[in-house]
Amino acid sequence: MPAFPTYGPEEIAALDKQADAILAVFAARGYTRHEPAILQPAQIFVDRSGEEIRRRTFELIDPSGRELCLRPDLTIPTCKWQVDSGNPYPARLCYHGLAFRHPAGDGPSQFYQAGAELLGLQDRAAADVEMMTLAVDALRAAGLAGFEMKIGDLDLFSTLVDALDVPAQWRGRLKRHFWRSGYFDALLARMVSGAMNDAERAIDALHGLDLVDLKPAIEALIDKEGDAPLGGRTREEIVERLTIQASDGAAPRLDAGVAQTITSVLAVSGPAPGALEQIHTLTKAVAAKMEKPLAAMETRIAALKSLGVDPRSVRFVAHFGRNLEYYTGFVFEFWTRGGVELAGGGRYDTLLESLGAPRGTTAVGCAINSERLLAAVRGGR
């Protein structure tokens, strides 16, 4: 694909036909189509996707000085539409349209995406199955003969970190970075060696204080800085963070055995049934807490099996987190056997709340790359 593709009559007819087939699958399951504006306020993406997505987003400024962008995905504007509309949940929405991103290499700067979002269904397990079913049916309706799947679960790793004996102040760090392989290994090593504590820290002045004395002591340290600005942070945030650090005692370290468990779990990658078995074995010591996310994964694999997807073609990859900040749990991707990513999706249970929906509004979705799917279908013939 060139950087700025022009679709000829045959190409566009084939893409339209494929989109019709996919949208028909979505419609049959009650998903209503929406077409968000191509030009969007940059803010809604920037505040939810972080700077990594922003560097790949085409931004522009209109004559009145507003910061705009070409939508880098359709998920966020579609979800925003749902929140702003005040319509009831659960909501089933779908779309087909162009998304725009600075290509990583020589790729195209625009591509068609067909996607669906299932918002506010309380039964997460049912929602996950519905979304996978929708994606499988859509790919098949487009004429795709076979595919491989890659699945992962941010919630499974997060549960593991909470179950293991990890200093409270480091839990968030581990959960945020488990999918950045080189970086994560270095992080673990520093936690085990104690090098994480090398920086000169305010917490060193607070050791040995009782909880009741801690807060005034922290406040006094902040006051000592005089009228220095706080930025947008509050004093409570600073007190809270230091209180958590104090609960870990002086110079905390990560137990080497715990680090080994984490490393071994994250190294698990392979056909789903065997991979889950491995994780069972590796996490025996905290089996009670791991039961729930592991059972949820078994349910998903069983659902795929009943859709006629061979579990051996489904790879469970423990360190798979999808390189997008808003995912929170189960994630999946569809690939050709030749190694081209065709579609991806997953659970993002905090996005709607951040757009103004009631607390705890769930969300799961998927998006299919239309041009790649068309090429795969043609290549498979």
Place this chain on the structure above:
Amino acid sequence: MSDPVTLAIPSKGRLKEQVDTYFAKAGVALKQTAGARGYRATVEGLDGIDVMLLSSSEIASAVAGGDVHLGITGEDLIRESAPELESRVKLLKPLGFGFADVVVAVPCAWIDVSTMADIDDVCATYAHRHRRRLRIATKYTQLTRSFFAHAGISDYRIVGSAGATEGAPTAGTAEAIVDITTTGATLKANGLKILEDGVILKSQAQLAMSLTADWTAETRAAAGALLERLGAKLPQGRSE
């Protein structure tokens, strides 16, 4: 006569004075081009060199974009203009003046923050709590992005700053900043501290060569003669 080699140098400020001193020591005398109002010059005794006097940041983008062959300006500006530096610009010689550090600085009142790992934690809780990303004010968008990406941080947003960046946390337009500092006094006066591992770049003035400019045997020869006086050398040509 064939096209001259173009050299861009600062037109004003402290950096211009330092370049003037440096040239004088190296025996390079500039002769103003008639009618160019001090924005254009030639080098006495060396043919085929066209000297352009530009602002420091214009020099960086001219070198990165191939609009001039050679330029003298701050390394911070060059790296900001040319994210893929190796393919666009060759730094020929650090000049030993114009020293400044590009640093990450946060409010002193953040007594729980002293490293990039702390900022990482703070960005995550901030985004969760305030439903928006922590803001970093800077004019160094590219440098900030790659430094933060290297530190595994993406839960933040950059807000552009054209000047007086150090005032942003007090003004309430950002939580933290990335800016240039020499002594740290301005940061301190604004209630800010530099993170222990928050030095992005130790910058100084650089003599830089554009790899994207149009180099010919003539321009290489003219540049070679000039660089010899300045104690630098052109790298072996790749595209002659």
